[in-house]
Amino acid sequence: MEQIASAGGSASPPTAVTPDPSFLRQVEKAGGATISPCFQCVKCSSGCPLTFVMDLLPNQVIRCVQVGLKEEVLRSDTIWLCASCETCTTRCPNGVDIAHLMDTLRQIALRENVTPSQPGIVATHAAFLAEIRARGRVHEMFLVARHKLRTRNWTRDVALGWEMFRRGKLKLLPKGVKGRKWLKERVPRVN
């Protein structure tokens, strides 16, 4: 405490939190995943490539869910920054599907209208899912167009987009995948 007081001038009192004891059950029911076996070994967070931008580490997200810190989890940047690469899921010795958990938390946040701290992140998520529903895979040009239609931010990143196009990183025509009907029935629509 002395250190905090000398560094910041005056230490503010800790903020009160109100745990929601039903949150763990809600998450497990919504995602069909079991996270209770997590014993906080931190192997998931040690392998995650995106912890440098996250406000909660993946193992901290799990702990927060276990103890019912619903507000803290649903408002965290982490659930939106997770790239679903599944490194954490592969590394977990207890078979906890953390990547799937992150997806479940995003869906709960959307359903309960929790506004994420990063503006535009829901638009990116919605554009991504719309692309998957439409073609089964993401076509970058259409993804950008969907995102711009939602955000109305027409000029942002235009120079970057042009540079990517010039280097052949953006293809003009999209390609689909087999089984699109199956995917469409399973991927949720985000309004």
Ligand code: SF4
């Ligand atoms: S690797 Fe598995 S058991 Fe270890 S902290 Fe992460 S979720 Fe929990």
Ligand code: SF4
């Ligand atoms: S799935 Fe998400 S949380 Fe897990 S390692 Fe990848 S980015 Fe990190």
